[in-house]
Amino acid sequence: MEERTFLCENIGVNGEGHLTFAGQDTVQLAARYGTPLYLMDEDRVRDRCRVYADAFRDLFPAGSRPLYASKASAFREIFRIMAEEGMGIDVVSAGEIHTAVTAGFDMSRAFFHSNNKTDEDIRYAMDCGVGFFVADNEEEILALEAEAARRGTVQKVLLRLTPGIDPHTYEAVDTGRVDSKFGAAIETGQAEAFTAMTLRQEHIRLEGFHCHVGSMVFWEDVYERAAAVMLRFMADVRDRYGYTAGILDLGGGYGVRYVDADGHLDIREKLKELSASIRETCRQLSFPAPAILMEPGRSIVADAGMTLYTCGTVKKIPGYKNYVSVDGGMTDNPRFALYGSKYTVYAAGKMNEDTPLRCTVAGRCCESGDVIQENVPMPADVGRGDIIAVCTTGAYNYSMASNYNRIPRPPVVMLRQGESRIAVRRETLEDLTALDV
């Protein structure tokens, strides 16, 4: 039989024709833990962290480091792993902060984002010792100044700017443009005014600038272009205000492989190109090379994840469509419903069978848009009880899960070196009514 290749090196097929993930039999894992089930390949998560951490240490100035973007997947075990791997984190809510704090994460390495931090968020984050606020707007700076003054402290901040870069990716995940709801635009002069008013505050220390140009970046030179715009701005600020920023945070966004047609990205190679480009821009501007931060989320956890379901009803509508319905859906993975996101789907126990049946893999929710994927090749005899696997679900699945239709959220099981363990337990029916009076 010819060698089959899969999306990621942690996917394979064993002698029984079962799909394997991180070297473990997914049909057995489904039997042991039940479905729907999120699997997380811990070795892959750690490997991705090391690719970033090593590259940042080798290629960028001292003080540079990758920050894991918690919104991709946030639960305590992930934060413990990030702590052990020496990562910083970016957090966007009191809930993410609370999760990281209770996992024992050193919050001095946390960067607090969000375009609308409430006064309560600000107080909670300061109580928890969050190292940096990534301030989005002038109102936030005033609120931070007031709270820091009340406490008699000085709060470190980065300012979120929009460099006006269009990453040529999906509209919905495109945030670096001038008309974004995030940050202050360089082009309109608002970024400069934002900087000037921040520098006037007594209880705020401006450490540098942040931008985030989008998601699913593959080949484009968007980081190089964004860095060039940001560095030019930083040089202008130095010339006009005598303030030299020491940090440039370029946000997240490297792409991952959801389907075979997606490319392979060599992150270290990309970072090498970026570092050379930044060095050259700094030389041209006579600007001292700042510490570089990046906030990878998806590229740390996406291909470390897989979701297992059990097939229920199979409905064939002659001349139209075939539906394979699974015991989860938009409640555990809303990304097809939201963005039409692509995924690779398998019948995990029938990996050596031909796949002549084109199917829509649908969920169990009362919503016709509740689809996991269209045009999925399935074995002719796919049916009730078969395990259905969806690859590359480590990012923006568990973290976007809901209880729509009062469906309990699946557990997260970590896989490491042949062992498996529960990191997040399955929600129970009692959990669902726990808040009801």
Ligand SMILES: *Cc1c(COP(=O)(O)O)cnc(C)c1O
């Ligand atoms: C979403 C986001 C990230 C992470 O993006 P990925 O595509 O998951 O790498 C990083 N920084 C900011 C500000 C974000 O909004």
